[in-house]
Amino acid sequence: MSENTYVMAIDQGTTSSRAIIFDHAGQIVSTGQLEHEQIFPRAGWVEHDPMEIWRNVRQAVAQAFAASTPDLTSKDLAAVGITNQRETAVVWDKTTGEPVYNAIVWQDTRTQAIVDELAGDEGADRYKDVCGLPLATYFTGPKVTWILDNVEGAREKAEKGDLLMGTTDSWVLWNMTGGPDGGVHVTDVTNASRTMLMDLRTLEWDESICADMRIPMSMLPRIASSSEEYAEGREQGLLAGVPIAGILGDQQAATFGQACFEKGMAKNTYGTGCFVLMNTGTEIVKSENGLLTTVCYKIGDADTVYALEGSIAVAGSLVQWLRDNLGLIKSAEEVETLAKGVDDNGGTYFVPAFSGLFAPHWRSDARGALVGMTRFVNKGHIARATIEATAYQTREVIDAMNADSGVDLTELKVDGGMTANELLMQFQADQLGVPVVRPQIAETTALGAAYAAGIAVGVWSGEQDVIDNWAEGRRWEPAEGDDERERQYRNWKKAVTKTLDWVDDDVLV
Ligand SMILES: Nc1ncnc2c1ncn2[C@@H]1O[C@H](COP(=O)(O)OP(=O)(O)O)[C@@H](O)[C@H]1O
Numbered sequence: 001m002s003e004n005t006y007v008m009a010i011d012q013g014t015t016s017s018r019a020i021i022f023d024h025a026g027q028i029v030s031t032g033q034l035e036h037e038q039i040f041p042r043a044g045w046v047e048h049d050p051m052e053i054w055r056n057v058r059q060a061v062a063q064a065f066a067a068s069t070p071d072l073t074s075k076d077l078a079a080v081g082i083t084n085q086r087e088t089a090v091v092w093d094k095t096t097g098e099p100v101y102n103a104i105v106w107q108d109t110r111t112q113a114i115v116d117e118l119a120g121d122e123g124a125d126r127y128k129d130v131c132g133l134p135l136a137t138y139f140t141g142p143k144v145t146w147i148l149d150n151v152e153g154a155r156e157k158a159e160k161g162d163l164l165m166g167t168t169d170s171w172v173l174w175n176m177t178g179g180p181d182g183g184v185h186v187t188d189v190t191n192a193s194r195t196m197l198m199d200l201r202t203l204e205w206d207e208s209i210c211a212d213m214r215i216p217m218s219m220l221p222r223i224a225s226s227s228e229e230y231a232e233g234r235e236q237g238l239l240a241g242v243p244i245a246g247i248l249g250d251q252q253a254a255t256f257g258q259a260c261f262e263k264g265m266a267k268n269t270y271g272t273g274c275f276v277l278m279n280t281g282t283e284i285v286k287s288e289n290g291l292l293t294t295v296c297y298k299i300g301d302a303d304t305v306y307a308l309e310g311s312i313a314v315a316g317s318l319v320q321w322l323r324d325n326l327g328l329i330k331s332a333e334e335v336e337t338l339a340k341g342v343d344d345n346g347g348t349y350f351v352p353a354f355s356g357l358f359a360p361h362w363r364s365d366a367r368g369a370l371v372g373m374t375r376f377v378n379k380g381h382i383a384r385a386t387i388e389a390t391a392y393q394t395r396e397v398i399d400a401m402n403a404d405s406g407v408d409l410t411e412l413k414v415d416g417g418m419t420a421n422e423l424l425m426q427f428q429a430d431q432l433g434v435p436v437v438r439p440q441i442a443e444t445t446a447l448g449a450a451y452a453a454g455i456a457v458g459v460w461s462g463e464q465d466v467i468d469n470w471a472e473g474r475r476w477e478p479a480e481g482d483d484e485r486e487r488q489y490r491n492w493k494k495a496v497t498k499t500l501d502w503v504d505d506d507v508l509v
């Protein structure tokens with residue numbers, strides 16, 4: 001057991017990288033944060049520069065130490081945990097430490113042709129029994145195939161054993177532990193479960209899927225649990241000698257930080273997208289309703305806990321779109337003020353299928369639609385339809401979860417930037433017919449990773465400490481009558497049907 005009780009979490013997210021130091025009570029001591037560039041080389045392509053990410057992580061760690069009171073250094077940390085945007089693929093040369101291409105981000109749709117070819121006559125669910133996921137552009141494996149097929153010389157180097165691949169947890173860990181100079185190449189079970197390459201039962205890479213995707217096994221990291229000492233920070237770094245002892249994909253980390261430890265407990269994180277995860281215990285529940293089966297967490301040698309997941313690609317990013325592309329609002333918060341200027345949605349429904357629809361539809365041929373328009377409709381109604389879209393999409397995946405698990409949700413724990421929107425939170429409770437509950441510490445993603453690391457080194461004794469530290473901040477009770485919410489939801493479902501089948505040979509993107 002470490003004498004220190006401070007734990008740092010590094011949260012390598014889609015828009016920024018952060019470092020947060022937590023104390024023993026799970027309270028934030030200090031934070032460092034840097035955004036990185038979103039690179040859009042073509043319609044549908046989204047990339048990040050892995051070197052920028054690594055620079056930003058180091059800078060964020062320095063900022064967190066500099067901002068801490070008392071003045072903390074690596075000597076005061078018991079452990080570091082890593083949490084990360086999931087699925088995003090990095091391929092790098094282990095001899096030089098240089099990425100061979102930019103990171104291909106989870107939202108990127110360039111692998112559609114690879115995915116279609118893999119699906120062939122067997123269909124998109126070809127690997128679902130093994131890895132829990134349908135073939136879709138969202139996941140890591142085909143992104144690596146694309147890099148090996150399209151970057152000159154990459155396949156030869158990979159076959160020679162010079163290239164490594166990983167999600168951003170592995171990229172950050174490898175660099176934190178020395179890079180070309182002895183870097184440790186590891187990922188955890190939750191991140192591995194998003195690649196399409198891992199067998200959910202054995203928690204090992206599946207050789208035949210790797211062969212189908214033409215990914216040499218020598219590129220893959222070792223799969224470890226979510227909470228154990230993987231390595232120590234490299235000698236010359238700011239975290240020299242500190243045990244790196246927790247890794248969880250960001251949505252799983254939020255589930256852990258929200259103390260969803262019992263079967264049937266669920267959380268929804270409202271950020272760029274929305275991700276609902278329901279703990280299904282040690283059972284692997286196969287979805288019949290368009291959800292993903294994924295690893296929720298594995299603490300050391302304890303049994304693996306699984307989850308059902310409903311991934312929604314566009315939520316807060318629709319608010320950003322109103323701000324940046326339409327100029328309807330100046331800040332994300334303004335969407336609420338605008339929406340509160342009208343009584344209801346005026347009959348409009350906005351289905352933000354900007355990159356197709358993720359769960360529970362998995363329709364890459366869908367595109368966005370704003371339906372029900374009349375001359376009565378004004379900006380307020382569009383703002384309202386924007387906010388409501390997130391609540392309806394969440395209801396769709398929660399309905400699917402109830403059907404798959406047989407568990408009726410009794411409340412939904414929430415976190416993420418969009419939970420600042422009171423109108424959305426109230427409307428969500430109304431639509432679900434159950435209370436929506438936000439914790440006092442909204443940084444549940446980073447907190448979950450800190451807990452995983454701290455548990456491995458004995459700062460916290462286990463799940464009970466996480467439960468004890470969790471405190472309710474705000475609760476929204478469902479108010480609306482059943483008839484109204486059902487009528488709205490029926491209209492939403494009708495609106496969804498209008499977006500399907502849009503992309504065909506005539507409409508290319
Ligand atoms: N008051 C608000 N109302 C609606 N959306 C909001 C509000 N505040 C932030 N957002 C949205 O939340 C997202 C940011 O949340 P965050 O949890 O930081 O996301 P991520 O971790 O995905 O980067 C942005 O897409 C933003 O548009």
Ligand SMILES: O=P(O)(O)OC[C@H](O)CO
Binds near residue numbers: 015
């Ligand atoms: O980095 P975030 O918070 O946008 O989360 C991204 C998810 O992990 C994608 O699956």
